Amino acid sequence: MNREIPFNLPLSGYCAPAFQNVAEAFKDNLKHHGEIGACVSVVYRGKTVVDLWGGYKDRNKTQAWEQDTLVCVMSVTKAIASLAVLKLADEGLIQLDQPIAEYWPAFAQNGKQGITVRCMLAQLAGLPIAESAPEGSLFDNGVVGHALEIQKPLWLPGTTPCYHSFTHGPLCQELVFRCTGKTLGHYVREFLFDTHGIEFYIGMTDDEIARCADIILSDGVPTLEQVKDPESLIGRAWKPMPKVDNFFEDDCYRIHEFGSGNGHSNARNLARLYGMLSQEDNPLLSQACLDDAIQEQWNAVEAMTQRHFRYATGFMLNNPCFKIGPNPRSFGHPGLGGANAFADPDAHLGFGYACNRIHPINHTGPCASALIEAVYNTL
Numbered sequence: 131m132n133r134e135i136p137f138n139l140p141l142s143g144y145c146a147p148a149f150q151n152v153a154e155a156f157k158d159n160l161k162h163h164g165e166i167g168a169c170v171s172v173v174y175r176g177k178t179v180v181d182l183w184g185g186y187k188d189r190n191k192t193q194a195w196e197q198d199t200l201v202c203v204m205s206v207t208k209a210i211a212s213l214a215v216l217k218l219a220d221e222g223l224i225q226l227d228q229p230i231a232e233y234w235p236a237f238a239q240n241g242k243q244g245i246t247v248r249c250m251l252a253q254l255a256g257l258p259i260a261e262s263a264p265e266g267s268l269f270d271n272g273v274v275g276h277a278l279e280i281q282k283p284l285w286l287p288g289t290t291p292c293y294h295s296f297t298h299g300p301l302c303q304e305l306v307f308r309c310t311g312k313t314l315g316h317y318v319r320e321f322l323f324d325t326h327g328i329e330f331y332i333g334m335t336d337d338e339i340a341r342c343a344d345i346i347l348s349d350g351v352p353t354l355e356q357v358k359d360p361e362s363l364i365g366r367a368w369k370p371m372p373k374v375d376n377f378f379e380d381d382c383y384r385i386h387e388f389g390s391g392n393g394h395s396n397a398r399n400l401a402r403l404y405g406m407l408s409q410e411d412n413p414l415l416s417q418a419c420l421d422d423a424i425q426e427q428w429n430a431v432e433a434m435t436q437r438h439f440r441y442a443t444g445f446m447l448n449n450p451c452f453k454i455g456p457n458p459r460s461f462g463h464p465g466l467g468g469a470n471a472f473a474d475p476d477a478h479l480g481f482g483y484a485c486n487r488i489h490p491i492n493h494t495g496p497c498a499s500a501l502i503e504a505v506y507n508t509l
Contacts, residue, residue, distance in 0.1 A: 140194040141184030143169075148508055152180050155504040159497040160185050167195035167343055168485035169397035170501050173405025175478045180505075181398050187343035187486065200329070200394045201343040201484050202378050204465030205295070207393030210330055211302035212251050212423075212444025213414070214318050219247070220419040223309050226251070226443065230301075234308045240282035249288050250301055251444040252427040256283030257301065258294045258363060258434055263370040269386040274370055275304045291441065292433040295353075296367040299389025315387045322414060328403050330395040333387040342394060343486040345378040352492040353435070353466055364434055378488075391466070400482025404462055404473035408480050424461045424475070437492065448472075451493040454481070455506045467491065470498040477509060 139160060145153045152172065159165045167185035171178065187195045218224045224233055226248040231238035237245075245255050260277035267273040278300060284292075294301070303314040310317055315333035323330055331338055347354070359365045377383045383392055406412045407420065415423070426447060429440045440447040445461040454460045454472045462472025462481075467488030473480050483498045494502070 139184060140186065141182065142197070143182035143184075144178075144180075145182060146179040149179050149505070151504040151507060152501055153182060155500040156182050156184070159500060163497050163500075164348075164487060164489065165485055165497055166191065166346055166487045167199070167201075168483070168497070169195065169199070169201075171397040171401035171482045172505055173401045173408075173480040174509075176405065176409060178398075178401070178405075181401075183397070189344045189346050195343065195486075196341075198341055198396075199343050200331070200334075200338060200341045200396055201469075201486050202345055202384075202391075203393050203395055203400070203469040203471070203484050204391050204467065204488075206395075206400065206463050206465040206469050206471050206484075207332060207389060207391050208298050209445050209463035209471070210318060210332070210393055211299050211306075211314060211389035214306050214314055214322065215247065215251060215302050216415055216419060216423050216444055217322060218306065218309050220415050224305070226422075230305060234279075234304055236279045237304075239280050242281075242283060242287070245283075245287045247305070248427075248443050250298075250305075253292060253294050253298065253432070253441050254288050254290070254427065255294070255301070256285045256287045256290060256292065257281055257297055258284065258292050259367045260297055260300070260370060261366070265369050266372045268370040268372060268388060269382060274300045277370075278304065290433055291428045291430045291439070293435055293437070293439065294367075294390075295364060295434055296370075296390055299391065303387060303389045313387055314389050323403075326402075326406065326413060329399045330393055330403065332389060332393050334384045334394060338394065339381060339384050342384065345376060346487045347376060347378075348467070348488055348490045350490040351467060351488055352490065354488075356435070367434070395482075395484065397482035397484050400471035400484065401480045402482075403480065404471055404482065405478075405480025408473040408475050408478045420475075424459065435492065453494045453499060453502070455502055464494060464498075468495050468497055470494060470502075479505070479509075481505065 169183035172180035263277035440449040460474045470483045
């Protein structure tokens with residue numbers, strides 16, 4: 131049975147007795163490793179064995195992190211956008227190895243007529259930028275989508291691994307809309323999460339925004355520093371992002387949909403989601419679809435950030451920059467500055483971690499790593 135853990139810090143939750151080392155690692159993160167507010171959750175063989183939250187949701191440290199606090203989980207969102215497309219494939223509405231242009235005819239311009247859905251989900255489409263989208267145009271209706279329609283691939287599709295850090299979400303959003311008539315955020319709520327009691331929001335209501343933690347940006351975050359160079363590939367990719375101070379806290383950013391980075395959730399819901407995906411006969415995708423989706427598509431240093439990743443069809447696999455335990459088949463996605471969510475399909479484990487300080491890291495980071503190590507030491 132789970133039991134409540136007494137803490138002197140503003141920290142609450144439940145932890146199974148066997149997983150006490152996870153609770154200690156979490157407390158150590160808050161005490162000694164710079165976390166302001168955070169949450170961690172683990173689902174093991176279908177049961178929640180860790181569900182902890184603590185610290186503060188605001189930068190002034192006056193409001194305790196609460197059980198239902200939401201926080202932006204950054205690029206963890208990319209795997210959710212992929213999951214929506216995989217759901218469409220599972221239902222027979224699309225075929226992963228058919229061209230995107232079958233479902234989005236205007237996409238077939240400038241050499242993109244043969245790019246398949248799988249190629250796009252595997253970050254091999256050669257479309258890391260939407261060059262014609264003006265600065266700050268991300269939330270202007272249809273602008274980024276049209277820019278992707280006319281964009282010429284930077285290299286022959288299928289040949290060059292490249293983390294599509296900006297465009298992955300918009301590509302998935304357009305594909306979901308063309309196939310269903312629904313936005314990505316509405317589709318995942320209605321057809322993936324609401325019936326399973328999972329909170330993951332891409333586009334939020336005022337009530338949901340009121341539950342959000344502040345986002346505290348550290349100095350020297352590698353990705354944010356690289357984006358400042360307009361001549362770099364990542365700087366060119368992120369040109370359409372609105373130019374406001376700390377856009378992660380901007381209501382416009384939270385209200386609109388951006389499938390590459392503005393998903394909001396917490397560890398409990400991430401662990402529940404990936405806990406489901408770790409189980410045979412999970413209710414989200416058929417086993418055949420999931421087994422196909424987590425097959426490795428590439429293992430290389432990618433062109434956007436020069437990091438060594440392994441990618442499947444829509445999910446990142448365990449790799450040198452996303453170390454998620456000992457199983458090379460584990461899959462999920464990290465988020466900027468520390469968020470982390472994954473499934474271990476052999477241990478039947480789902481893990482979620484989310485925080486409101488964006489650490490100056492470009493890998494799993496010490497906080498999530500300590501928790502993951504504690505989980506596997508228990509197993």
